[in-house]
Amino acid sequence: MSNEPPAAAAAAPASPDLSHVLPRDKAEILAQALPYIRKFHGKTIVIKYGGNAMTDPALQQDFAEDVVLLKLVGMNPVVVHGGGPQIDEALAKVGKKGTFIQGMRVTDEETMEVVEWVLAGQVQQDIVGLINAAGGKAVGLTGRDGGMIRARKIKMVDKDDPSKEHDMGQVGDIVSIDPSVVKALQDDQFIPVISPLGFGEQNENYNINADVVAGKLAEVLSAEKLVLLTNTPGVLDKNGRLLTDLTAREIDELFADGTISGGMLPKIASALDAAKSGVNSVHIIDGRVPHALLLEILTEQAFGTMIRSH
Numbered sequence: 051m052s053n054e055p056p057a058a059a060a061a062a063p064a065s066p067d068l069s070h071v072l073p074r075d076k077a078e079i080l081a082q083a084l085p086y087i088r089k090f091h092g093k094t095i096v097i098k099y100g101g102n103a104m105t106d107p108a109l110q111q112d113f114a115e116d117v118v119l120l121k122l123v124g125m126n127p128v129v130v131h132g133g134g135p136q137i138d139e140a141l142a143k144v145g146k147k148g149t150f151i152q153g154m155r156v157t158d159e160e161t162m163e164v165v166e167w168v169l170a171g172q173v174q175q176d177i178v179g180l181i182n183a184a185g186g187k188a189v190g191l192t193g194r195d196g197g198m199i200r201a202r203k204i205k206m207v208d209k210d211d212p213s214k215e216h217d218m219g220q221v222g223d224i225v226s227i228d229p230s231v232v233k234a235l236q237d238d239q240f241i242p243v244i245s246p247l248g249f250g251e252q253n254e255n256y257n258i259n260a261d262v263v264a265g266k267l268a269e270v271l272s273a274e275k276l277v278l279l280t281n282t283p284g285v286l287d288k289n290g291r292l293l294t295d296l297t298a299r300e301i302d303e304l305f306a307d308g309t310i311s312g313g314m315l316p317k318i319a320s321a322l323d324a325a326k327s328g329v330n331s332v333h334i335i336d337g338r339v340p341h342a343l344l345l346e347i348l349t350e351q352a353f354g355t356m357i358r359s360h
C-alpha cells in the first residue's frame with residue numbers, strides 16, 4: 051500500500067532460537083496455557099490474516115499450525131484473509147497499478163476480475179492447503195457461499211470535503227451477513243477460511259476490505275475475540291511508538307490529527323465497531339512475529355494494540 055508507515059513499523063522481529071530451552075521449562079510454558087485454553091474453550095475467535103503478514107512461507111506455516119492448535123484445544127477459529135499486496139502484484143503483471151482512497155482499492159471491472167482470482171483462487175486456497183497440511187480441516191468460502199455476505203456499492207465521502215463523493219467502482223459495503231454456513235462448518239469441526247467478496251441485489255460482485263468483513267463477522271458470530279494480524283507492531287503514534295491500548299476517544303484523536311492513514315483506517319474503524327458491538331477483546335498484532343496468534347491467545351504477554359469501546 052502506498053501510505054507511509056510510522057518509523058518503527060519497518061522492523062520485523064527475528065525468529066527466536068529455542069534450542070537452549072530445557073524440556074522442563076517447555077513443559078512449564080505449556081502448563082501456563084491452561085487458564086487460557088479453559089477460558090476460550092468453545093468460543094469463537096475471528097482471525098484476520100492480512101496480506102502484509104503472509105509474505106514469508108515460514109511464518110505462513112506457523113500461522114497455519116497455530117490455527118490448528120487452537121481448534122484442537124477446543125476453540126472455534128474462523129479465518130478471514132486479505133491479500134492487498136498479492137492483488138497489487140497480479141495487477142502489475144497486466145500493467146495496472148492499484149489506487150487506494152481512504153485505505154480502500156478503487157475497483158473497476160478489470161481490477162475486480164483480478165481481485166476475485168487472487169483472493170478466492172490463490173490466497174484462500176494457499177491458506178486452506180497450509181491448514182490442512184498442519185492437520186486441520188479447512189474449507190474455503192467467499193461471501194457468495196451459503197449467501198453469506200450481502201453487499202451494495204459503497205458511498206465514499208471525501209474525508210476533507212463531505213460534499214464530495216468518490217466513485218469506488220465495485221467496492222462493497224456490507225448490508226448483512228448470514229453466518230449459518232460458518233456455524234454449520236464449525237459444528238462439523240471444519241475451519242472456515244473466508245475471502246472478502248460479497249454479492250449484491252442484481253447478483254453483482256463486490257470487493258470488500260477484509261478488515262471490514264472480519265469485524266462484522268466477529269459481531270454477527272458473537273465472537274469472544276477478534277485478532278487482526280498485520281505488518282506493524284500494532285497501532286503506532288506519530289513518533290512510531292506502539293500504542294498498547296486505545297479507546298474510542300483516543301482513536302478519534304488519532305484520526306483527526308492524521309496519525310492513522312491508508313490500510314490502518316478501515317482496520318481501526320472495524321476493530322472499534324466490533325468492540326462496541328460486544329466482541330470482548332479486539333487486538334491488532336504483529337503477524338511477522340513467529341506464532342503471533344499463540345502469543346496473543348495463550349499467554350499473558352501484552353502484545354500489539356488492544357482496542358476498547360470505552
Ligand SMILES: Nc1ncnc2c1ncn2[C@@H]1O[C@H](COP(=O)(O)OP(=O)(O)O)[C@@H](O)[C@H]1O
Nearest residue numbers: 055100101102280282285286309310311313314
Ligand atoms: N498509525 C499507524 N500505525 C501503524 N500502521 C499504520 C498507521 N497508519 C498507517 N499505517 C499503515 O497501515 C498498514 C497496515 O494496513 P494494511 O496495509 O492494510 O495491512 P493488512 O494487509 O495487514 O491489512 C501498515 O503497514 C502501515 O503502513
Ligand SMILES: CC(=O)N[C@@H](CCC(=O)OP(=O)(O)O)C(=O)O
Nearest residue numbers: 101132133134154155258259260
Ligand atoms: C476494497 C478493498 O480495499 N479490498 C481489498 C481486499 C483485500 C484486503 O483487504 O487485503 P489486506 O487485508 O491485505 O489489505 C483489496 O482489494 O486490496
